[in-house]
Amino acid sequence: MNLLHKIQSNILSILKSMYADKAFAESDIQISPNKTQNKGDYTVLIFPLAKKAGKNPTELGNEIQSGLKNLFPELGFEAIGGFLNIVMNDQFWKDSLEALLATDFQKMFPENDKTVLVEYASPNTNKPLHLGHIRNILLGWSIYRLLQRLGYNVVKTQVVNDRGIAICKSMLAWQKYGEGRTPASEHVKGDHFVGEYYVLFESKFQEEYKQFQLTEEGKDCFDQRKKQEQSEKEFFTEYKNQYFNNQSTLGREARAMLLKWEEGDPAVRSLWSMMNGWVLEGFEQTYTNLGVDFDKVYFESETYMLGKQIFLENIDNGIFYKKTDGSVWINLENQGLYHKLVLRSDGTSVYITQDTGMADIRYEEYQYDSCIYVVADEQDYHFKVLFEICKALKAPYADGLHHLSYGMVELPSGRMKSREGTVVDADDLIAEVINEATKNASERNELIDLPQEEQNEINRKVGMAALKYHIIKVNPKKKMIFDPKESVDLQGHTGPYIQNAFVRISSVLRKLESEVTTDFIAYNPINEDEKELLMQLSAYKGVISNAAESYDPSVLANYTYSLAKSFHKFYHNHSILKAESPDAKSFRLSLSKVVATILADAMHILGIEMPEKM
RNA sequence: GGCUUCGUAGCUCAAUUGGAUAGAGCAUCUGACUACGGAUCAGAAGGUUGCAGGUUCGAAUCCUGCCGAAGUCACCA
Numbered sequence: 001m002n003l004l005h006k007i008q009s010n011i012l013s014i015l016k017s018m019y020a021d022k023a024f025a026e027s028d029i030q031i032s033p034n035k036t037q038n039k040g041d042y043t044v045l046i047f048p049l050a051k052k053a054g055k056n057p058t059e060l061g062n063e064i065q066s067g068l069k070n071l072f073p074e075l076g077f078e079a080i081g082g083f084l085n086i087v088m089n090d091q092f093w094k095d096s097l098e099a100l101l102a103t104d105f106q107k108m109f110p111e112n113d114k115t116v117l118v119e120y121a122s123p124n125t126n127k128p129l130h131l132g133h134i135r136n137i138l139l140g141w142s143i144y145r146l147l148q149r150l151g152y153n154v155v156k157t158q159v160v161n162d163r164g165i166a167i168c169k170s171m172l173a174w175q176k177y178g179e180g181r182t183p184a185s186e187h188v189k190g191d192h193f194v195g196e197y198y199v200l201f202e203s204k205f206q207e208e209y210k211q212f213q214l215t216e217e218g219k220d221c222f223d224q225r226k227k228q229e230q231s232e233k234e235f236f237t238e239y240k241n242q243y244f245n246n247q248s249t250l251g252r253e254a255r256a257m258l259l260k261w262e263e264g265d266p267a268v269r270s271l272w273s274m275m276n277g278w279v280l281e282g283f284e285q286t287y288t289n290l291g292v293d294f295d296k297v298y299f300e301s302e303t304y305m306l307g308k309q310i311f312l313e314n315i316d317n318g319i320f321y322k323k324t325d326g327s328v329w330i331n332l333e334n335q336g337l338y339h340k341l342v343l344r345s346d347g348t349s350v351y352i353t354q355d356t357g358m359a360d361i362r363y364e365e366y367q368y369d370s371c372i373y374v375v376a377d378e379q380d381y382h383f384k385v386l387f388e389i390c391k392a393l394k395a396p397y398a399d400g401l402h403h404l405s406y407g408m409v410e411l412p413s414g415r416m417k418s419r420e421g422t423v424v425d426a427d428d429l430i431a432e433v434i435n436e437a438t439k440n441a442s443e444r445n446e447l448i449d450l451p452q453e454e455q456n457e458i459n460r461k462v463g464m465a466a467l468k469y470h471i472i473k474v475n476p477k478k479k480m481i482f483d484p485k486e487s488v489d490l491q492g493h494t495g496p497y498i499q500n501a502f503v504r505i506s507s508v509l510r511k512l513e514s515e516v517t518t519d520f521i522a523y524n525p526i527n528e529d530e531k532e533l534l535m536q537l538s539a540y541k542g543v544i545s546n547a548a549e550s551y552d553p554s555v556l557a558n559y560t561y562s563l564a565k566s567f568h569k570f571y572h573n574h575s576i577l578k579a580e581s582p583d584a585k586s587f588r589l590s591l592s593k594v595v596a597t598i599l600a601d602a603m604h605i606l607g608i609e610m611p612e613k614m
Numbered sequence: 615g616g617c618u619u620c621g622u623a624g625c626u627c628a629a630u631u632g633g634a635u636a637g638a639g640c641a642u643c644u645g646a647c648u649a650c651g652g653a654u655c656a657g658a659a660g661g662u663u664g665c666a667g668g669u670u671c672g673a674a675u676c677c678u679g680c681c682g683a684a685g686u687c688a689c690c691a
Contacts, residue, residue, distance in 0.1 A: 036634055045633065047671060057671070082671070083634065124691085161691075241690095300691095327689060336617080337687095344689040351691050380618065381686050407620085408685085415684090446651070462653085474627065478620075479684070486626065486640070490653050493627075493639040500653050508650050539630085546630085558628065561638080572646095572655045614653075 002099070003092050004031060004042065007068065007075075011044065014067040019053045028052065031086075033535050039078055040085025041531060047082040057082035093526040096534045097587070100594045101518060105601050108541050111151040115366055118144050120374035121158040121287075121294070125279040126166045126198045128191040129286050129426040131409050131416065131482060132376065138472050138607060139406055140374040141292045142553035145605040150548045155366055156294045159358065162276050163301040168257040170194050171271055172250070173201035183278050189427065191282030194275055202419075205250050209236070209243060217247075289430050291464070291607055296365075298358065306357025308349050310393065311342050319392050335388045337381075342389070355386050356393075363397045370400035372551070377405040377477075404551050407479030409471075424484065429467065436488040437463035437496075446613060458611045462496050463488075465608045469495030472606050473557040493561055498599060499610055501564035501571075505596040506612045508576055512589070520587035529570035533591060536563050540598050544605075553606055560602045567595050 008029050015024045034043040046064070050057035061079035068077055068086075076087030120140020123129055129137075140156070148154045174197045183193040212218045213236055226235045236243075244251040260268040287293060311328050314320050320330050320342060328343035342353055362368065373383060383403035390398040410416070416423045438459040441447055447455045470487045474480045490496040509516075526534075539559075547555040576592060579585035600610045 030633090032630060032633085034634090035630090035637095038634075043634085047633075051671085081634080164691075166691085325689090338617095341689055346689080348689085350689070354691095376685095377619070378685055379691095382691090384618090405619095410684095412625090440653075444651090444653080446653095470626095478627090481626070483626070489640075491639085492653090494653085496653055497639090500651085504651060504654085511650065542630085550631090554628090555630095558638090562628095565638085568654055569656095571650080575650065577650050613651090 003088070003095070007031070007044075007072065007086065010068065010071050011064055014064055015049065015053070018063065022052055024049070024052065033539075034085055038080060038083075038085055039076070039087060041088045041535070042086045044084040044086065045082070046079070046084055050082065088531075090524045090526050093531060093534050094520060094523070094587070096538055097520075097590055097594070098518065100534075100537050101590055105540070105597065106149075108544070109149060109151045113153070114369040115153045115155065116147050117155045117157055117362060117366060117368045117371040118147070118374065119157045119159060119372065121292075122160065122375070123158075123283060124161040124166060125191075125194070125276050126170045127195045127418070128189070128282060131424040131426065131429065134290070134426050134429070134467075135406060135409050135471050135480070136374055136376070137287075137290055137292055138468055139404065139476055139553065141290075141607045142472060142556070142605060143372060143374065143404065143548075143551055145607070146544065146548035146553065146556070149544060149605060155296060155368070156292075157296045157298060157362070158294050159298045159300060159303075160280070161300045163261065163304060165254060165258050166198070167272070167276075168254045168261065169201040170198040171268075171275055172254050172257055173197040173204065174275065175271065177204075183282075189282045189285065190278030190280075191286070192425075192427070193282075194279045201250070201254075205244070205248065208248060208250055209240065212243065212247065286426055286430075289427075289464075291609070298362075300354065303358055303361070304354050305349065306361060307353040307355070308343065308347075308357070310356060310360065311353065314393065330389060330392065332385065332388050335384075337385060337388060340385050340389075352382065352386055352389070355382075356389055359386075359390060359395065359397065359401065363395070368397060368400065370402060371397065372402045372404050374404045374406070376408050377479075378408065379403075380405055402551070404476065406476040409480055409482050412481060412483050424482070429484070429487070430464070432484070433467040433488050434460050434463035437466065437490065440490055441614070450613070458614055461609045461611045462490065462499060462614055465495030465499055465603075466490055467495075468606065468608050469498070469557060472553050473561070475554045476552060495603075495608055496614070497568075498560050498564040498603065499608075499614055501567045502596050502599050502603075502610045503612065503614050504571055505567075505592045508589075508592060509596075511577060516589045516593055517586050518590055520583045520590065523581065523583035523587040526587075527574065529566070529573055530588070530591060532566050533563075533570055533595060536566055537594055537598060540602070556602055557606055560599060560606070563595065563602075564599060567592075567599075 008026060008031060011029050012024055012026055015022070028048060030045045030048070031042050032045070034040045044064070046057045046061040050060045053060060058079070058081060061082065061084050065077045065079045065084055068075075074089050074091070078085045078087070118140055121133060121137050123133060144154050144156050174194070177200060178197065183190040186193060188196075213222075213232075221239070222232055222235055225239070257268055261272060311320050315322055315328065320328050322328050323345075325345040326347065327341055327345040329339050329341050331339050333339070340352065341350060342356075343349060359371065362371065375383065380403070383405070387398065387401050387403070390401060408415070411422060411424070413422065441455065441459055441462070447458060450458075466489065467487055470489075471480070471482070473493070536559075543556055543559045547553055574588065576585065576588040579588055603610055
């Protein structure tokens with residue numbers, strides 16, 4: 001048993017013997033690292049215990065202290081106010097290091113037979129991926145790795161929105177103006193190629209709309225429908241969707257195409273599958289660059305009609321109700337929500353219909369215990385409704401559904417808007433950070449002797465670490481302000497800073513002629529920097545479970561930085577290879593090895609690779 | 615307007631889930647390579663944790679009320 005744990009259970013026995021009637025439990029006794037200037041490595045919080053015992057904290061602290069002094073004469077204790085500080089001895093630190101050396105971090109947690117689905121990415125096939133997708137993807141990926149580490153069987157899925165009016169817009173634009181061009185003929189990545197036609201459609205539509213505004217019809221429209229005090233500009237901005245749906249030629253053509261698609265028209269279907277193929281190929285390349293993949297991909301074109309049946313079957317039993325116009329609803333007022341439409345009056349489905357059906361077929365396929373939807377917080381309400389619907393249906397998976405809601409990514413100038421062209425493209429960003437890393441590498445001379453291919457690989461790892469770490473270090477719940485300038489930073493609280501700690505250790509280990517041994521019995525005293533490292537290393541397991549259980553990879557990211565920081569400090573203050581004694585050398589080498597192992601492991605969970613040199 | 619979330623250094627983020635003197639990085643200023651990699655280290659400066667109450671041994675964290683920001687409340691996705 002670990003010494004800390006032993007102290008904890010002895011405090012419990014002391015309390016039990018003194019206050020037999022109070023029912024103390026081990027969980028009442030909180031021991032945390034001491035971060036103050038006061039003497040002591042760890043601190044026992046006396047206040048909660050004093051409250052339960054009905055005793056003055058100072059007195060109780062002294063009582064516990066004298067009890068522990070007898071049991072652990074080799075340790076130091078100091079009771080200050082409501083805190084009891086403990087000074088560990090060198091043996092404790094050496095035992096900690098040996099325990100760490102013996103740990104297989106891959107197997108810290110026992111396997112369990114539970115299955116978790118993680119849904120992330122989920123793009124539309126009319127535009128390339130952007131910065132928002134990157135945050136989503138990095139979150140999904142690290143949650144997958146975290147839960148996997150906790151012993152779950154994790155299935156990575158995405159739902160591709162590959163149908164609907166938006167998709168038809170780019171198809172129509174290509175048909176009208178594409179002149180047979182392809183991604184191959186233009187040497188453009190498929191998703192960007194199709195995205196250009198989506199943008200082209202929008203601009204052609206805007207042209208048409210502007211023309212319309214100058215016609216008699218347009219002017220009449222403004223005069224008849226404008227609200228009081230509304231300017232022409234304001235009116236037409238607001239009226240745009242109505243114009244698209246009721247008057248626009250392009251709008252009519254796009255809707256006609258959607259209708260043909262739904263009827264299964266062979267020409268439209270083949271155009272559709274060709275263009276979607278281009279986009280998906282482009283996505284695949286971006287996923288590869290981001291280092292992520294999926295076990296199962298669902299296409300909305302195959303699932304959008306699901307769910308309808310479920311609602312129709314549950315009208316008679318009163319879960320859903322039908323209005324006179326034929327639309328189907330559910331009343332969620334008792335859950336603090338509103339009435340929600342689940343089927344249109346014409347019998348077609350809405351988004352929530354499809355999501356309900358999706359939850360169902362996935363359950364049939366995987367019998368999952370839990371399903372995590374990684375989706376931005378603008379859809380919080382949607383998921384509340386969805387989960388309540390599943391509960392109302394008494395679905396066996398209803399209690400396992402979880403929305404991992406994350407804040408949207410904004411630029412220093414505000415929210416990204418495709419109309420204003422302020423969307424940060426994923427591929428561009430990736431290229432930029434790698435470029436920046438390459439530029440930086442060429443300014444120093446560490447890689448100069450390596451083959452070009454190897455240099456490229458290292459620069460890629462460093463650039464991607466900068467980008468990924470910059471995003472994943474922020475608490476998912478919070479919206480984040482993404483400054484492109486800061487994202488390519490390679491110094492300070494960044495991914496490359498952490499990689500550099502690993503690189504330094506790798507470099508030290510390379511210089512070593514013999515194996516690292518664990519002969520450090522005679523090493524003392526353990527210095528403060530070493531203690532600091534050992535405390536952090538011992539906390540690793542707790543950090544992992546904390547991050548996984550709160551669905552928050554940023555916990556792990558920040559831990560990794562703090563560990564790297566402690567290492568840099570240690571490295572600066574103490575010589576490893578030229579340590580004062582063989583035992584000191586072997587202690588520091590062992591310590592460094594564990595630091596490298598944990599840094600690499602933690603970063604791996606976050607989807608960040610470690611180079612040996614940089 | 616209803617509901618939800620968020621306001622911490624000039625900027626971007628932390629704070630062991632209610633614990634001791636609120637910590638990092640960037641930017642600014644100063645110092646450290648004849649040390650195992652300076653993408654590093656040490657230091658200075660920077661704060662009424664939006665405001666006002668309350669709860670208690672103790673509050674950035676919990677409660678109430680204001681102020682401010684964002685999201686959402688579609689027969690959109």
